[in-house]
Amino acid sequence: MQITGQMLIGKKVVFGLAGNAKAIDPSTNQEIEPVFGFATTDEVEQACLLAEQAFDSYRTTGLEQRARFLETIATGIMDLGPVLIERAAQETGLPVARLEGERGRTVNQLRLFANVVRDGHWLDATIDSALPERAPPRPDLRLQKIALGPVAVFGASNFPLAFSVAGGDTASALAAGCPVIVKAHNAHLGTSELVGRVIQRAVADCALHEGVFSMLVGAGSKVGQQLVAHAAIKAVGFTGSRSGGLALVTASGQRKEPIPVYAEMSSINPVFLLNQALTSQTTTLAKNFVDSLTLGAGQFCTNPGLVIAIESEAARQFLSDAARALEDKHAATMLTPGIHQAYVKGTAHLADISQLQLVAKGQQAESACAAQAVLSVCSGATFLSTPALQEEIFGPSSIAILCKDFEEVVAVASSLEGQLTATVHATTDDHAHARKLLPVLEKKAGRILFNGFPTGVEVAHAMVHGGPFPATSDSRSTSVGAAAIERFLRPVCYQGFPAELLPAALQDNNPLQVARMMDGKLTLAS
């Protein structure tokens, strides 16, 4: 498949005329061919109108048809073969093995949602029988969830496959029955076109309305804002920076009709090392922590940016072991020159904070955009009095906080902003302390880990990749895992309907074989 620099608007391919850009190879800072044209106002409008036109037919596709559409996309991505991995590696600086793993995650995610669609649990089918003898009589009431409408998706720079054109937001929105318009990330335009064309072809192969999918190219501040403001768009999925996410939240606030904006933004993912765990596994914890910190040049939403312990001999040993492990780490290429510059600036700013001491640095950078890892340390009191230390530095930088006692550990936890994750390392002897810490962490994070590290987000039914602000703009949701579909649905009640006009999920004989709440009792499909 050829990369042409064109956008995908329904079944058309269009070279945008409102400006242009090329992708950049971050290992050399060189531009990569071809040039990509940016969408004009009219082209954004066309994509929105097509999505609106596609909505009714797409939202009422049968579950099996919709599931097969998702599977067709998954197969198409695998069929692209090495060209996809090569282009993604060139555009992002990410290693081939990592990208192959991410491709596997992306297609598994599409297949998970295919099964979620078939299962139909997301329909929340609910039936309350008529009670004609009651005074007043109760009418027959039946509820199912339906799709919200066209969704605008903004991919993330750090997962060019799994959180991008065919990533979790797109997969869950398509699963829900929503047409999708993706604003391609400028950091991986060629990767986006390749995957976008797979979806465009799957739409045609599955005989769906062409407006089910479009992909636009352009600046977030123009194309992105126009998309979010458009009356046809009924929800937004975004993964990226706090400033980028908040700009979309603000733009949506200008709309006449409020819509949900699911922005997954920033998180520093505190790791709490309780005393007995720290004492009994000092060296292992230090090594695993540094591995998690430097994985993928620290460019994970769940990167451990804080590690908290009580000041002790073991804590000092942990820092010493972590320093040794960190000093061995090569500087890895970051995703974009902009991300690299922000990292250099952020770590330089840390060096200016006098009460923060450097523990260790990784190896020096040898190529453009390579990031030298940094571990710093401060006291609990310093952390509590320095709000700037809570700002995410995207990349392999972390701060160790040594607290004077467990009460200060709890105070540090209580002072935190909302997080995607919080982690506790504890042995059985630490459980008394863990019991005091957990209620605090439950209010701060969408996922709490025990004796693990936060990088690595499983795509599963019980996953929560979300959390209180500023981790996300909507703590009621997750952007990873089966429950992500719920973001794009709303309930409708059908009262007193004749049998032949009821939606399939709500017909008496349960033709879709879905679990249903019947008169307040949950019942499984037979």
Place this chain on the structure above:
Amino acid sequence: MQITGQMLIGKKVVFGLAGNAKAIDPSTNQEIEPVFGFATTDEVEQACLLAEQAFDSYRTTGLEQRARFLETIATGIMDLGPVLIERAAQETGLPVARLEGERGRTVNQLRLFANVVRDGHWLDATIDSALPERAPPRPDLRLQKIALGPVAVFGASNFPLAFSVAGGDTASALAAGCPVIVKAHNAHLGTSELVGRVIQRAVADCALHEGVFSMLVGAGSKVGQQLVAHAAIKAVGFTGSRSGGLALVTASGQRKEPIPVYAEMSSINPVFLLNQALTSQTTTLAKNFVDSLTLGAGQFCTNPGLVIAIESEAARQFLSDAARALEDKHAATMLTPGIHQAYVKGTAHLADISQLQLVAKGQQAESACAAQAVLSVCSGATFLSTPALQEEIFGPSSIAILCKDFEEVVAVASSLEGQLTATVHATTDDHAHARKLLPVLEKKAGRILFNGFPTGVEVAHAMVHGGPFPATSDSRSTSVGAAAIERFLRPVCYQGFPAELLPAALQDNNPLQVARMMDGKLTLAS
């Protein structure tokens, strides 16, 4: 129980010093004793701090304890006896029988949520087992929903019991594990104090933290805005006017941390009379329509403000029958002088629209604040070209739209803003038309009724009292029925937890006996 004019802040009773007001008897426009003091900034702050302090202990109460708390409130409301009904009747002008019915609905709603809490389905308990042999290994992942945090509730004028201090928002938020601060509606201050004191006493009787419930008095523009802006408040429930709801949405937009605002605002609830139904049941439909229109002086969120048919002999007969029925209707007292003035102004404005003709009026008003019902008529073309006709006139006013053909009926449906309800009257012969109309109505309304009238909202599992903007600010939710609890919850994932630290809902032996999703398969409690 004595009405004192005091607010309830935790276990204290406090007379606010930031201004004051008395309730008004709308049948006479006379003030009713006693005077109520308005909350100072400090008093709002105290209530918020208490709610924040109560949150951890309250959100982790056992399901049975929380259910009993809701039932204790229900019993307490019944135990108030006639004093509650008498005060509510005086403050609202609503008939005693209606208020007794509403009281029954209110306590049934509390009891429904007690059972919802016990059932535990709302926890969304989900378990994905560890797969240690997989490469990479999958950790043990378990998800449950937890309460969002303290909730600010703004009651509605038109349901002084069921959508007020102990109404659906309060009941569902308390059921979810959220402390509640109610801003009492100034139209029924005495009713609010009586019910508030029942909740305050139930908090004490159930040995809960005093901050689980507070009730403040004051202006929405001051106390309301301060509440919505407060960092301790994590969600807002509101039922009322579009301007009032949007003011809260805007106020919440100024917060650093975005929070969900569930505002149920305005709806004109279109009723579509398809040809065969209209022809075969003309007189019955006309009578039932007028009964629904004038019920409770038309002061229902689901009042039928539009009735749409194709121009025909039967349609003209329907209008003639409706006119006769309407002319017999007494003018009923509205809830407040302000609502009455807005109704008089709104209907006077309609009379100025030259393409709108008067069909009939109800009997003239004999007391202060009594509303004369009005039915007007216009063509489909007029409706489509006059957006002002979509503005809700709260009270017994409705517009009939006579369309030139079925395509124009669909065009009218497509032009509508979001609604709480949409209704279709159809016989089997009309089903072909109904099939074309329903996909349009699904996108417009939270509830679609067949051969009924929209007034009357059953409290049940399958009810949706919600819908696209401007019916509500968040179409993903319902404010009536069991699913209302979902508004106040967020998911948390527990990864790799030791058994003894897992929440009860997620322990292997399922001690709460709740339905759970196990490795992607829904399982019932044993």
